[in-house]
Amino acid sequence: MSRLMKGAATAVFGMLLSVAGSASTQDTTPALVSIRMVDVVPGKAQQYEAVLAKFREAVKKVDPDQGFGVRVPAVGGSGSGYYIYQFLEKASDLRQRNVLMEAFGQEEAAAIGAMLDEAVENTRVETFIPREDLSRRTELGDFEVVYVIRVEVAIGGAPAFEDYMHKLVEATDKVDKDSNWFGYSPGIGAGTTYRFAVPMNWADLDNPGMTISQRLEKAFGEKEAANILASRDAVVTQVETGLTVGRPDLSLEPGGD
The missing domain is CATH 3.30.70.100 (Alpha-Beta Plaits)
Structure with missing residues (x-):
């Protein structure tokens, strides 16, 4: 179903947010x-x-x-x-x-x-700012969990990190069209931390699909992929990941019951 970029949780950066599920229901992108x-x-x-x-x-x-x-x-x-x-x-x-x-x-x-x-x-x-250019949205369908990634970037490293993300989006568009995720850049209180979310099902954890490296290599070739990954690793200082599930009994849809 929905896969982002497996391969980094075991490397410097393994991306895959807890807000993705509700983001998919928004009629317009919030500020x-x-x-x-x-x-x-x-x-x-x-x-x-x-x-x-x-x-x-x-x-x-x-x-x-x-x-x-x-x-x-x-x-x-x-x-x-x-x-x-x-x-x-x-x-x-x-x-x-x-x-x-x-x-x-x-x-x-x-x-x-x-x-x-x-x-x-x-x-x-x-607070975080939704970023269409750092996301890859496709039809979500139903999902059971959201894989959350917090990526801390070195001060001054945001342009290089976002260039990397643009390349990842481009590569995914070319070679792994079923993958989708939501990207958010830091706002008030978030420092230099980016957030990413991948809606998925439990079964996806046993079938992760292509790694980030494989995606980049297939799209751009081995040499350019290595350069892209090196540019990422040079500016990412910390990564935290986790799986979250929704609590609809405690949540409230706008205008809902």
Whole structure:
């Protein structure tokens, strides 16, 4: 089904985001994607999910057009962390309303806030810019998991890294047309980190398809492929990968139930 670029998780860079699934449902490309990464205190996952349920209820009441998605690690499950993401039309949308206060009043909102503080160990918020030129979108169909890749690039290395990605997109267009992924460049709070997401099924993990090197070599020849990979390796400083699954019971489609 959907494969990005296998071969790098075992090398310097193995690309394959937790927001890809909802991105595929957007009618237009959003200006920003905000991702809140939440580490929950051990044993407090149920309490945190109760808070998320109240937040979902509040958004439905006072701001139903602003949906959000929740994903959790495919390995380890909800108890090991949550990713909450929103698609925003403009940067000013980052200034969120206090929907709990508006929906439930000061006293109940304060009680929910206390539950949240007790359940959360750490929170980090980053924004990313959807990049059509760093993505390869095809018909997605149904998918079960999303393979997430965070790629940290050296300061000043963004042009070289994006040139590499353009070559990878070009090579994939030529020799591996079934592959698709979503690419995002860093926004507020993301430093020099790019995010990529590949929607896939569990069976795809056992049938990864062509590696990045194979794709580049088939499209451009061995020598040019080696140069392209070297340019990538020169600017990539760190890669993190993971599989996530959606939690539709905690998520809210814009205008949805």
